[in-house]
Amino acid sequence: MQYRHYNTLNALLLLSLCFLAPVWSSNSQSAVQNGGGSAHTNNWAVLVCASRYWFNYRHMANALGMYRTVKRLGIPDSNIILMLADDAACNSRNRYPGCVFANQGRHLDLYGDNIEVDYRGYEVTVENFLRVLTGRMDPSVPRSKRLLTDDRSNIFVYMTGHGGNEFLKFQDNEEISAFDIADAFEQMWQKKRYNEIFFMIDTCQANTMYSKFYSPNVLATGSSQIHENSYSYENDNDIGVAVIDSYTHYVLEFMEGINKTSQTTMQDLFNSYDVDKIRSHPGVRMDLFHRDIRHALVTDFFGGVAQVEVLPQLSTEEPIWSHNASMASPVVPAIDLFPLTKGNITEEVQDVELTGDKTAVPHPFALELMAAVQNSTSQRETNYRTVRAWASAALLVALVGWVCSRGK
Amino acid sequence: MDFRLAFPALVAGRLLLAYTSLPDVLKNDHQLSSPLTSYSRLQEGVYLFQQGFDPYSGGPFRHSPLLLSVFSTVFPLTRFTSPILWTACDAVAAWALVRIWRARQNIAGSMRDTLVAASYLLNPYIFLPSLAFSTSSIENALCLTSLMFACQGRSSAALMALALLTHLSLPSILLLFPVSLLLLTDPFSHLAFPRPFVARIPSLPPLLAEFTAYFLGLCAAATLLCGNTTWVEKTWGAFLLLPDLTPNPGLWWYFFTEMFDHFRPFFLMVFSVHLLIYALPLCIKYQHDGVYATYLLLGVLATFKAYPTLSDPGLFLSMSALFPETYPYLRHPIVTTLLHLHASLLLPLFHNLWLTQGTGNANFFYASTLVFGMANGAALLDAMWAGLRVAIGEMRGECEVAQE
Numbered sequence: 001m002q003y004r005h006y007n008t009l010n011a012l013l014l015l016s017l018c019f020l021a022p023v024w025s026s027n028s029q030s031a032v033q034n035g036g037g038s039a040h041t042n043n044w045a046v047l048v049c050a051s052r053y054w055f056n057y058r059h060m061a062n063a064l065g066m067y068r069t070v071k072r073l074g075i076p077d078s079n080i081i082l083m084l085a086d087d088a089a090c091n092s093r094n095r096y097p098g099c100v101f102a103n104q105g106r107h108l109d110l111y112g113d114n115i116e117v118d119y120r121g122y123e124v125t126v127e128n129f130l131r132v133l134t135g136r137m138d139p140s141v142p143r144s145k146r147l148l149t150d151d152r153s154n155i156f157v158y159m160t161g162h163g164g165n166e167f168l169k170f171q172d173n174e175e176i177s178a179f180d181i182a183d184a185f186e187q188m189w190q191k192k193r194y195n196e197i198f199f200m201i202d203t204c205q206a207n208t209m210y211s212k213f214y215s216p217n218v219l220a221t222g223s224s225q226i227h228e229n230s231y232s233y234e235n236d237n238d239i240g241v242a243v244i245d246s247y248t249h250y251v252l253e254f255m256e257g258i259n260k261t262s263q264t265t266m267q268d269l270f271n272s273y274d275v276d277k278i279r280s281h282p283g284v285r286m287d288l289f290h291r292d293i294r295h296a297l298v299t300d301f302f303g304g305v306a307q308v309e310v311l312p313q314l315s316t317e318e319p320i321w322s323h324n325a326s327m328a329s330p331v332v333p334a335i336d337l338f339p340l341t342k343g344n345i346t347e348e349v350q351d352v353e354l355t356g357d358k359t360a361v362p363h364p365f366a367l368e369l370m371a372a373v374q375n376s377t378s379q380r381e382t383n384y385r386t387v388r389a390w391a392s393a394a395l396l397v398a399l400v401g402w403v404c405s406r407g408k
Numbered sequence: 409m410d411f412r413l414a415f416p417a418l419v420a421g422r423l424l425l426a427y428t429s430l431p432d433v434l435k436n437d438h439q440l441s442s443p444l445t446s447y448s449r450l451q452e453g454v455y456l457f458q459q460g461f462d463p464y465s466g467g468p469f470r471h472s473p474l475l476l477s478v479f480s481t482v483f484p485l486t487r488f489t490s491p492i493l494w495t496a497c498d499a500v501a502a503w504a505l506v507r508i509w510r511a512r513q514n515i516a517g518s519m520r521d522t523l524v525a526a527s528y529l530l531n532p533y534i535f536l537p538s539l540a541f542s543t544s545s546i547e548n549a550l551c552l553t554s555l556m557f558a559c560q561g562r563s564s565a566a567l568m569a570l571a572l573l574t575h576l577s578l579p580s581i582l583l584l585f586p587v588s589l590l591l592l593t594d595p596f597s598h599l600a601f602p603r604p605f606v607a608r609i610p611s612l613p614p615l616l617a618e619f620t621a622y623f624l625g626l627c628a629a630a631t632l633l634c635g636n637t638t639w640v641e642k643t644w645g646a647f648l649l650l651p652d653l654t655p656n657p658g659l660w661w662y663f664f665t666e667m668f669d670h671f672r673p674f675f676l677m678v679f680s681v682h683l684l685i686y687a688l689p690l691c692i693k694y695q696h697d698g699v700y701a702t703y704l705l706l707g708v709l710a711t712f713k714a715y716p717t718l719s720d721p722g723l724f725l726s727m728s729a730l731f732p733e734t735y736p737y738l739r740h741p742i743v744t745t746l747l748h749l750h751a752s753l754l755l756p757l758f759h760n761l762w763l764t765q766g767t768g769n770a771n772f773f774y775a776s777t778l779v780f781g782m783a784n785g786a787a788l789l790d791a792m793w794a795g796l797r798v799a800i801g802e803m804r805g806e807c808e809v810a811q812e
Contacts, residue, residue, distance in 0.1 A: 381460060389457070392477040392633035399625050403568040 038296065040154040040195045043304045044147060045070045045080045048129060050161030050170045052086035052121075057241045058232050060088040061102040062160040062202055062248040064110035069255045070156065074304030081132055081147055083119035085161075085171050095238055102244040102252070104236045118145050126176045133157075133184040135193060151192035156200070156301045160248065163203030165226060166212065178212040189215040196289070198266075198301040202247045204229045207283035219266065219289040219296070223247030224280035231279050246278050258298055266293040266301075411506070411521040418529040419499045426491030426539060434540035438763075439755050441542035442715035443652040444470045444577075444643075447490070450543065454480045464634065464642040470652070471543060472575050473630035473639045494538050497549040502528040504552035509730050511559035511595045512699060520732075527729035532752070533722025544719040547577050551723065555702060558587050559595035563615060566591060571622035575630070578644045579713050582687040586705050588615050589691050590698030599733055599798040602696035647714045648680055655763075655773055657755055658716040659781050662774040683712055693796075700795050703727050707788040711781055721784050728787075734794035744790055747783035754779055 047070070049063035067082050089100050089111045100111040119128055131137050132147050149155060162169045166178040181199075188194050199220040201209050206222030213220060223230040223245070232242035233249040244252075254272045258264055270293070273282045286293055434440055435447055443449065446468075453469030456462075457480050463469040479485050483493065502525045509524045510516065528534055538545040554569035566587060574581045592611055631637055646652060653661050660679060667675060686708045694701040706727065710720035725748075728734075735741075754776035761768035796812040803809060 385457070385460065388633055388635060389477055389481045392473070392629045393481045395629040395632065396474055396477060396626070397482075399622065399629070400568060400572075403564045403622070406564050408562055408564045 038154065038196065038291065038300045039152065040300065041152040042150075043075050043079060043154050043156070043301070044149050045075050045156040045302075046083075046132060046147060046158070047080065048083045048124070048157075048159045048161075049085055050083075050124065050159065050168055050176075052171055054086075054088070054091055054093045055241050056086070056161070057088050057100075057239065058243055058245050059160045059162075060084055060086065061100055061110060061244050063158065064100050064115075065102050065244065065248060065252045066158045067115065068110050068112075069252060070302055073255075073258065073299060073302050074260050075302075076304060077116045078144070079304065080116070081118050081145070082116065083124045083129065083132075084117050084121075085124040086121065093240075095240075101236060101239065102249070104234045104243065106236060106238070116144070122171070124171060126170050126174050126180070129170070129176065130180060130184050133181075134187045135191065147193070149188075149193045152195050153193070154301055155194050155197045157197060158200045158202075159209075160202040160245065163201070163205060163209065165205050166208045168201070168203055168209060178209045181209065182212040182214055185213060185215045185218060189217075196291075196300070200251070202230060202245050206230060206247075207281075207285075210285050213285070213288060216288055217290060218285075219293065219301075220285040221270065222283050223278070225283055228280050247280065247282060250274065250278055255298070255302065258302070260299065260303055262297075262299060264298045266296045266298060269298055411517065411525065414522040415499075415502070415506075415525050418502070418526060419495060422498055422529060422535060422538070423491060423495040425535075426495055431491070431539050431541055434536060437540055437756075438655050438759060439657050439718050440537040440540035441544070442656045442658075442717050443468065443654045444646055444715045445537075445543040445547075445717055447485075447541035447543070450475065450479065451485060454485060462634070462638070464638045468652075470643055470646050472643050473633045474572070474575055474626060475543060475546075477629065477633045490541050494541055494545055497545045498529060498535070498538050501545075501549040501552045504549070504556040505726065505730070507556045508552070508559050508595070508699065511556070512597055512730060514596060520729075524729045528726040531722050531726045533718040534726060537717050537719040537722070542717055542719065543576065544717045547573060547580070548719050548723050550576065551580065551583070551706070554583070554587060555590075555699070558590045559699065561591070563591045564618065567615065567619040568622050571619060571626055574623060575626050578647045579683055579709055582683065582705060582709065583702060584616075584619060585687045585691045586694075586698055586701035588612060589695065589701060591615060593696075593698050595699055597699075597731075597733060598696040599700060599731070599795055600801070602799050605695035648676065650676060650714060652715075655759070655770070656715055657718060657777050657780050658713060659711070659777060660714050662770065662777065665770070679712075679714070683709065697795070700731065703731070704788065704792060704795070707784065707791060711784040711788060721780075721787075724784070725787065728791065731791075731795070733798055734791065737794040737797040738790050739793060740786065740790055744783065744786045747779065747786055751776060751780035751783045 045066075047063045047066050049059045051059045063082065063084060067080065070080060071077070088094060089098050096106065098111060099106075099109045101108065102110055119132075132145070135147060135149075137146060147155075159168060167175045168177075169175050185197060188197075194217070196217045196219065197215075199210055199213075199218060200222070201220075202223040203209070205224060205226050205228060207225045208222075210218075210220035210222055224247070231246050233244045233246040235241065236243045250272070251269070254269060270284050275281055289296075441447065449468045450471050452467070453463040453471060453476055456467070456469065457476055463476065483489065505528050506521050506524050509521065510518070534545075534548070550569050550573040554566050554573060557563075557566035557569060570580070570583060570587055573583070589605070592608055592615075593605065630639055641649075650660060650664050653665050655661055663675070663679075664672065687705060690704050690708070691701050694704065703724070706720075707724040710716060710724045713720060738744075755773070758768060758772035758776045762770060762773050793812070797809060800809055800812070
């Protein structure tokens with residue numbers, strides 16, 4: 001029944017939105033000026049490790065650490081583009097095959113058994129990276145390799161590798177410059193491919209990479225300023241190489257204290273930078289970012305938090321028979337044919353964030369659905385069903401009783 | 409141990425076990441409950457019915473409408489009441505088994521009663537599905553009560569129980585053959601001294617008519633509940649058309665996962681007819697002993713049924729306690745036992761490897777179902793042999809029985 005009305009209701013909704021658009025945009029403006037919530041509806045992440053070879057293990061671990069954090073906070077694999085220029089887990093030099101660790105002592109395996117690497121090995125090139133950002137791809141490229149963002153997407157772009165003054169080295173044979181990334185972001189802005197971008201980079205002289213951005217709604221941070229190196233954090237003696245970079249390590253350590261419902265802001269993240277510990281000067285660029293970072297939540301970029309509207313409650317009728325409250329009604333578990341299969345890294349269902357606006361009008365489509373459900377279960381039908389059930393049970397019992405009473 | 413003490417003790421132990429958290433662990437196990445007997449699906453169907461949706465209009469519910477009517481009105485399924493019902497089913501089934509034993513031996517009580525009851529209540533193939541609240545325990549109880557009434561000569565009660573059983577599990581209609589044989593003869597053990605069946609053919613149609621009447625009455629009750637006849641295709645159609653290929657310890661599901669659609673109807677027919685062809689020959693060959701014929705046909709159903717659980721071969725194995733006269737003539741009891749042990753260890757292991765850990769694949773579990781089928785087949789063949797061998801008796805000299 002719903003499909004019949006779907007098109008007309010959709011049209012009505014679009015029409016109403018057209019009238020509301022000026023109101024809505026001014027509302028969002030005022031919301032932005034008030035430092036209110038972000039206007040995004042979905043989150044994406046582009047995580048790039050641009051260097052190959054075994055001794056750049058730490059760059060792979062950087063990217064995988066970010067991947068794990070971002071997945072833990074709720075961004076699904078379908079919204080993450082993970083680019084790893086080399087395979088550290090299955091490298092013949094890896095003493096722990098299939099595992100990538102980011103700390104001395106190897107306490108947490110970042111590779112696990114449920115990761116999706118979208119661009120791997122030689123597919124990680126400057127051209128592919130720019131094509132992912134701008135969306136200009138050959139039609140044959142599969143969906144998992146595309147950044148399918150819209151104008152309400154918040155994107156977290158993380159890059160790590162070897163870099164220098166306004167460049168980042170890809171695969172030891174090419175480089176991307178700060179101008180290229182800035183132009184790519186501008187293309188994305190023109191094509192309405194993002195709501196806000198958070199750009200994080202961990203290389204030597206990283207802060208130069210974001211110095212050339214000129215598109216709005218971009219918040220950027222880097223691990224070290226010009227003429228300064230970024231250092232690795234620690235080695236693992238059994239793996240034999242450095243396993244994590246200092247800046248990323250401290251950022252990940254900060255993120256371990258964040259969960260999906262956390263209200264920690266980006267200002268808190270930037271305040272946590274400790275120059276002595278990181279051994280370089282991380283920088284932040286917020287002039288292009290229109291919101292106040294004291295109100296921008298970390299989960300706006302790192303998490304996949306959904307905004308949910310609460311509809312007024314349906315009035316459900318009484319059950320057929322009402323027992324006393326102590327006896328629980330028959331529980332309906334979802335039929336799970338394979339109940340014991342391990343799920344993804346993110347075990348729980350995404351948490352919901354209630355909008356504070358309790359007077360929100362439900363979608364007219366939803367109102368129609370509620371009316372249909374209420375109408376279909378009218379009292380008369382319920383009674384008829386109850387009568388049928390009891391009659392059937394009575395017939396069954398009578399039949400059995402009669403046979404037993406015959407004694408034959 | 410005295411039967412009057414042991415039986416309540418066993419039942420009480422089962423009841424206590426059912427109130428632990430063990431049922432929640434076992435509830436969705438594929439060996440203990442099939443899509444047609446699963447407790448979760450039963451709950452879902454009852455819930456849908458109460459909310460006003462037709463539980464048979466597509467969806468996982470494939471239980472009989474009779475169960476739906478009972479559990480949505482008279483007996484609500486809760487965490488508190490389900491253990492009572494399932495323990496009661498097991499108690500009734502074990503009690504019926506003891507009564508069958510007594511009827512067969514024509515005695516009021518014996519030293520072996522406790523053993524017979526324990527062979528049912530302590531059989532893991534029986535009590536594990538019962539703890540998982542699989543409705544196959546209800547089917548077993550109905551089967552044994554039908555057999556009990558048949559042994560006591562109460563034809564109406566026997567046929568009523570059989571009609572109820574057929575409503576729950578369609579292949580059990582084949583039991584009509586040996587049960588009517590049993591009703592026309594006596595339950596005593598004639599394995600050692602077989603005599604031909606004195607054909608009192610005129611006595612048969614009234615029995616069949618009575619069965620048909622009960623069957624149709626139950627169909628009427630089911631149709632009354634649903635308001636239409638969609639339940640026929642969803643419940644009995646599942647046995648014939650195999651729509652749900654959830655893994656179970658049977659032999660059908662894997663075969664039909666790899667079946668091309670073009671050949672599917674043909675092989676469905678072949679598998680169904682395969683079940684059919686055992687009924688009459690077993691009744692003819694074992695016409696002297698109706699209980700034994702029923703026992704063997706139950707073994708056939710356990711091995712070759714469409715959606716078996718562990719309770720079906722469990723019933724067969726437990727019933728072997730009724731025939732101690734065959735024990736000396738079993739040719740390979742140890743092999744059968746070891747095969748069953750092997751299969752019962754492999755089934756959960758490979759199921760776990762396939763579906764939980766993901767390091768195996770469906771072939772692992774299929775192989776373990778083949779071993780299980782072999783174990784059931786070995787038990788069945790040995791029982792068939794021993795049943796006939798009893799009649800030949802001790803062999804003197806160097807002679808050996810090659811064929812019966």
